[in-house]
Amino acid sequence: MERELLLECQRNNRNAQRKIYEKMAGRLYSVCRRYLKNDEDIEEVLADTFYKIFTKISQLQNPDIFEGWARKIAVNECLQKLRSSKALHISLDDEFSGSSDASAENISFEKDMLSLLSFLPEGCRAIFNLFAIEGYPHKEIASMLSISEGTSKSQLNFARKKLQELLGNQNI
Template structure:
């Protein structure tokens, strides 16, 4: 992201904010989509994310890390949404979600992302944080107010469930 554009955002320039929104909305939407199923929730979290970005941008001292910083805000907002809906307090029971259309031949990445939707929200959040975002279990545990053991067992459950789904859908 261009440093001058971010400086203009720090001065509350609405045009600059619109440009940043246009450049980042798709990327941050994809991040939110990995954590949340409901489009309304995703849109709400995305709006909250941009609000936080634009109100806290003056705290960003290194413009080179803007995208990572914005992504971290999006992840934290998704986790906050999950905490507020109590979706992280899940059972380790097998969900019975089945795909209604296994004949789709969309790209592998989209297949994997769609399979994440069949995981319980807590497992999906932990899988995203560990496997995609690269957080260690200790940090995940602190972020979600759970034990490291719970984080590890939820990740293990998510991996097994994804393997089953991959086999069942012949991906």
């Protein structure tokens, strides 16, 4: 992200904010899509994310880390949404949504992966995303979700097994 654009954004320049929105909206939408299923929830979280970005951008010390900082805000907003909607039930007994014979031929790998992740229960999906995609360690995941490290590890294992089952059924 251009330093000057970020500085203008810190000065509440609406043009700069619009440019940042245009550059980042697609990327942050993809982040939100990994955590949330409902398009309305994604749009709401995305709006909250940009509100937080624009109101807190003056706290950003190093413009070189803007994209990572913005992604972290999006992830935290998604987790907040999951917590507030009580959707973040973490249990190995969660029903595996979707059938095991789901077939998604001739679609891009990214769409296929999003589709596969959508079959996971909310809690497992959140932990899988935080660990495997965002790179958070189990200790930090446990703290973020108010669970034990053991629960984080077992949910990750559960998610991996379900994804392997789906991959086996999709012939990818």
